[in-house]
Amino acid sequence: MNLFLKNISQLVTVAARGKTAKTGPEMRDLGIIADAGVLCREGRIAWVGPMREWRETLGPDDGELDAAGMVVIPGFVDSHTHMMFAGSREKEFALRAEGATYQQIAEQGGGILNTIGHVRAAHKKALKRQTVAYMNEMLRAGTTTVEIKSGYGLDMDTEVRMLEAINELRVEELMGVVPTFLGAHAVPPEFAGRTGDYVAMLLETVLPYVGRKKLARFCDVFCEKGYFEIADSERILSAARSLGMDLKVHADELTSLGGAELAARLGAVSADHLEHVSPRGISAMRDAGVVAGLLPGVSFFLNHGYAPARALIDAGVTVAIASDFNPGSCMSYSMPLMMTIACTQMHMTPEEALAAATLNGAAALGLASEIGSVEVGKRADLLVAEIPDYRFLAYHFGTNHIRTTVKNGTILEF
Numbered sequence: 001m002n003l004f005l006k007n008i009s010q011l012v013t014v015a016a017r018g019k020t021a022k023t024g025p026e027m028r029d030l031g032i033i034a035d036a037g038v039l040c041r042e043g044r045i046a047w048v049g050p051m052r053e054w055r056e057t058l059g060p061d062d063g064e065l066d067a068a069g070m071v072v073i074p075g076f077v078d079s080h081t082h083m084m085f086a087g088s089r090e091k092e093f094a095l096r097a098e099g100a101t102y103q104q105i106a107e108q109g110g111g112i113l114n115t116i117g118h119v120r121a122a123h124k125k126a127l128k129r130q131t132v133a134y135m136n137e138m139l140r141a142g143t144t145t146v147e148i149k150s151g152y153g154l155d156m157d158t159e160v161r162m163l164e165a166i167n168e169l170r171v172e173e174l175m176g177v178v179p180t181f182l183g184a185h186a187v188p189p190e191f192a193g194r195t196g197d198y199v200a201m202l203l204e205t206v207l208p209y210v211g212r213k214k215l216a217r218f219c220d221v222f223c224e225k226g227y228f229e230i231a232d233s234e235r236i237l238s239a240a241r242s243l244g245m246d247l248k249v250h251a252d253e254l255t256s257l258g259g260a261e262l263a264a265r266l267g268a269v270s271a272d273h274l275e276h277v278s279p280r281g282i283s284a285m286r287d288a289g290v291v292a293g294l295l296p297g298v299s300f301f302l303n304h305g306y307a308p309a310r311a312l313i314d315a316g317v318t319v320a321i322a323s324d325f326n327p328g329s330c331m332s333y334s335m336p337l338m339m340t341i342a343c344t345q346m347h348m349t350p351e352e353a354l355a356a357a358t359l360n361g362a363a364a365l366g367l368a369s370e371i372g373s374v375e376v377g378k379r380a381d382l383l384v385a386e387i388p389d390y391r392f393l394a395y396h397f398g399t400n401h402i403r404t405t406v407k408n409g410t411i412l413e414f
């Protein structure tokens with residue numbers, strides 16, 4: 001069973017050409033083919049090229065999609081989300097709009113503790129139901145692979161329940177799902193003032209179980225002053241690595257603590273946030289090949305300053321952008337919106353933003369040989385957008401231009 005996308009006005013392949021990501025000036029080279037075709041066979045891309053070179057004939061069971069007047073791009077890879085949660089935080093949003101500080105909101109029981117309370121009280125079914133609803137909206141908006149973190153349980157039962165739910169979605173749902181263990185997201189209230197005891201509990205109880213049951217592809221840590229500082233982060237990440245997990249770090253978001261340098265030293269796949277990354281952190285990441293996972297929506301939503309995307313790209317660090325979709329600091333999963341913010345606030349070009357949201361997002365998940373570009377052999381995850389040029393994705397913002405999402409070579413019906 002084949003699917004042939006024909007007469008594509010503008011095919012943006014984001015071709016990696018044998019590399020695992022795009023860095024520096026390569027990010028502006030999107031491998032565009034005018035009047036193109038793409039053949040999907042058994043979930044993978046079997047042929048890509050200009051229509052004038054198309055020679056095959058389709059069988060009676062094969063599907064065809066005429067994409068005349070359309071732009072086709074790879075499916076978005078959202079490499080950093082906290083999209084499994086319960087409850088919502090619109091009241092805090094309103095309070096912030098009226099000038100309340102994070103501290104004041106926390107004193108009223110708000111912030112992450114609010115979400116933790118809801119998630120601890122939620123059954124696995126309820127967690128899955130809400131997450132699937134968001135996943136369907138994300139597929140419609142063009143995201144075909146998503147990373148989902150635990151970290152709203154912060155106790156053995158709830159962290160494991162979250163990871164089991166995420167793994168079940170990975171099997172049951174059409175979207176590509178990558179599970180990440182983030183037990184070190186915050187110190188839960190019952191361990192207030194006893195970070196060391198909480199870290200010990202993670203190391204002795206939760207991490208070994210997560211590792212033994214293979215519940216997570218990655219382990220992540222919120223490495224920040226007053227949360228999990230460098231020594232604690234290193235202990236958790238090193239233990240996770242010895243249990244077979246790859247590493248990610250929430251690094252240098254609020255202060256220049258050295259999370260980027262830690263990620264480089266431990267050979268993490270990505271260091272994310274980086275609003276306050278130091279020049280030393282930037283060179284360490286480049287030398288160690290750590291992907292920078294930038295989260296433009298968080299800086300926009302919290303109004304707390306942006307990561308130095310230009311400095312990172314110009315230094316030769318692989319830059320990805322992701323939504324960080326979560327109820328507190330970025331209540332959006334729109335990858336095109338993240339691209340718009342990256343262009344207007346972080347001085348990335350539309351080409352860089354698109355490469356960062358596709359191929360480099362795949363690199364941030366260690367999946368760049370499998371997804372993130374339109375190349376023969378990769379998974380057939382494709383978006384058909386009703387726009388005259390790919391730059392409209394970031395330029396004409398606040399609207400969904402995606403008309404058809406193709407996942408594993410199948411047209412999704414909504």
Ligand SMILES: [Zn+2]
Nearest residue numbers: 080082250324
């Ligand atoms: Zn995050």
